[in-house]
Each structure stands twice: as structure tokens, then as C-alpha cells.
Amino acid sequence: MRQSSRFSSIALALNILGLAAVTGVEWVINLVFVRLDPSQIADLRTGPLGTAFVAASMIFLLGSILYCLALLRDGNAPRTPTIAYAIATIPIALRNFIPELALDLALALLGASVIWLGKWMLRSRPVAAPDTALPNGSQPQAMSPAGRESN
Numbered sequence: 729m730r731q732s733s734r735f736s737s738i739a740l741a742l743n744i745l746g747l748a749a750v751t752g753v754e755w756v757i758n759l760v761f762v763r764l765d766p767s768q769i770a771d772l773r774t775g776p777l778g779t780a781f782v783a784a785s786m787i788f789l790l791g792s793i794l795y796c797l798a799l800l801r802d803g804n805a806p807r808t809p810t811i812a813y814a815i816a817t818i819p820i821a822l823r824n825f826i827p828e829l830a831l832d833l834a835l836a837l838l839g840a841s842v843i844w845l846g847k848w849m850l851r852s853r854p855v856a857a858p859d860t861a862l863p864n865g866s867q868p869q870a871m872s873p874a875g876r877e878s879n
Contacts, residue, residue: 736802739794746791749784750820756781781824789821804852809844812837 756777761769773781796814799805816838819826 736798739791739798742787742791743795746784746788750788753781753784785821785823789817792817805845806848809841809848813841813845816841
């Protein structure tokens, strides 16, 4: 993130906020709604909770799409899992309007994309910033993936 653009940083922050918000929605749906009558759930969804659900879904969708665009624009992340991540977020954000099977497939695609991107991040080495010198005037040593200095 230190070497990313302002757009990338904002997109990442919005993506994290959206992920947190939609996780909260999932907790309510899966842990609270299961103990309520359908009429109570309907009443809750027509009030502020329903508005919060829509807001969380839209922040999640916007943040995810912007973050994927930032990853593609920066050109370092692999394209396939990045595009798959973006595609998967659409049915997840619109979960109220799609069949359960489509939601499950989107969640599986999102999970696979996150695993792929996570593996890529663990394998990738940090890129040294150009013309960076230490306070004593020397250049920093590159680190190997194992954490040992390389020559």
C-alpha cells in the first residue's frame, strides 16, 4: 500500500469497510434471523435494519469493484483471480434478488479468488522504491522471501 496510488488506497479502504459491513449482515442473517419468525424478520427488514443491509451491500459492491479496478490498473496482481473476485461480488451484493444456488456459487468463486490472490501475495516480493537511501546514505538491502538479506 505504501507504493500505491491514492485511488488504490481509497479503493482498499472502501473494500475493507464493505467486507466488514457485509460480514455483519451475514452474522445477523445467519445467527439472529434463524431464531425469529418470518413476520419478525419482515418487520425488521422494512425498518432501519433493511436500510443498513442495502447500504452494506452497496458499499461492499462498490468497494470490491473499485479495489479490483485498482489492482488491474496497477498491473501487478494476476488478472484472472482479480476479475473473478469482481464478478463474484455482484451476486453476493445482490443476494436478495438471486437464487440461493447463484449465491453459493458466487461465494465459492470469491473464496477461490481470495485464496489465489493470497497465494500470489505471499509469493510476491516487495518492490524496492527507487532512489531510496538510508539516513547514513547507503542503499537498503533486498530481502529474500525467507527474510534473509540477499546479495
